[in-house]
Amino acid sequence: MRFLNRSVGRLSRHRRGPVAGLVLLLLGLLVSGGLYAGLAPASADETRTDAELIAEGRELFLVSCAFCHGQNGEGLETLNGNILGPSLVGVGAAAVDFQVGTGRMPMAQPGAQAPTKPEELDEDETEAVAAFVASLGPGPAVPSPEDYSLDGLDDEEREQAIVRGGQIFLTNCTACHNFNGKGGAMPRGGAAPDLSNTTPEHIYEAMLTGPGQMDSFSNGNLSPEEKRDVIAYLMNLREQPNYGGFTLGGLGPVSEGLFAWLGGIGALVAFAVWIAAHTTRSSKKKGETA
Template sequence: MRFLSTRRRHPLAGLVVVLLGLTVLGGLYSLFAPRAADARSAEDDLVEQGRQLFLVGCATCHGLNGEGLLTERGTNYGPSLIGVGAAAVDFQVGTGRMPLAQNSVQAPKKPVVYNDAEIEAMAAFVASLGPGPSIPDEEYTTASTDPELVSLGGEFFRTNCTACHNSVGAGGALPSGRYAPAIDDAEGVYVYEAMLTGPQQMPVFSDDVITPEDKQAIISYIAALRDEPEYGGHPLGGLGPVSEGAAAWIIGMGSLVIATVWIGTQGVRTRK
């Protein structure tokens, strides 16, 4: 202390104090200031990673920024993905529909090309283009075996889905060569996302129209269909009167004809 107090009138003392003050202030600032350089969050990294994957696998049809590309004839190579949301990507890529291999009337289900992490990244990228439905909460995409929920789901399914997907989810044909696929083995999360995003001819059933709870009921109903024992005998694909009529005609009429012929050959007169 003596050392300092004897030199406090030294001509450089003021300078030393100012420098000391600045150093302390600078140190404190760097301790408490927001880290600008690290502000890129994990979310941004995911989006960037997704953008890179998108540029390689999807941009040829959907455009560099997902804005969609038109052919010379004005039809789509790929539609705009702005606002379709993470749910659409998770559905389309998760069921193997995207990347589309070739333009056809309908994108068919194929073996999945990307792994879960890659799909998540691309979904984050597309979600960053514009607000859209996000990937649904697992709470509502897992099937329940609660009989009340299953029967409620059955009601929703019969009113909203059977017109295209058939009463047991076996699928069916639609006009112009399109079809509603069989959905009896569809995973809960894809059932939810299909309703949320309405792929192709399928209408959108937003969460305002069918609430997440009711969507879970539908998922539970579809799962129950899969596990249901076939009380009425073989369901013949669940296609209804056509396959049942054909079976009745071929087996029923067939055995009648065989029986008639047999009786004819065994009759008393034929033995004479």
């Protein structure tokens, strides 16, 4: 008991010493740091550097894209000179995000146009492939939501943006996509897609990169604000009711002309034949009576 009392007294004296506070502070930091390392979420460990992202994208590219585009994105040609896959140098991350994000790439088989289908790569994998392709040469980057959103504008400014977007769309896009963005047939086996369910991000990327037979509207041709206005017009179309009755697929003169010929003119011809046949029967009956 005497030894225990002596030890407690010694500890009490050291606890009041100037070093004791520093030791306790260091001990507290070690304990709190250990608890944080063990209990903190692993999000910090999942952050990838640019080099790691590009390396991961190259691995995915070699598996999914190199067969047509070459191991370094230089593009490949067949023995008879046909392009198997174009060069991707300088197309930028936006082109990859559009093509892979809409399921057009990787392509199931070569053809006149890559159709949309369910995506084969998830968002993280698409981001990695886009980073690798962007490293091959400077090109358009993936747009941010601020590029195609009307947030921050009041009601009058929104209406003006929609009107401007409609004028730009009717001038530059209706020849292929129809006046309400429903798409249509194109030469050489192509087709302008229906934009009714396309996301604003992919519409912006399509204007920026010009996929397939579509023209490329760089920022020198259409400013970022004008691209935003076109998207605002297309989004506004989705909210508008159809005041004309049957939409007929929304294909404009194609479906309307077909309906007019088969329905309208066909009905008129049938009615004319019925009148002529009825008149002939009436004439015969009058002759027999006479």
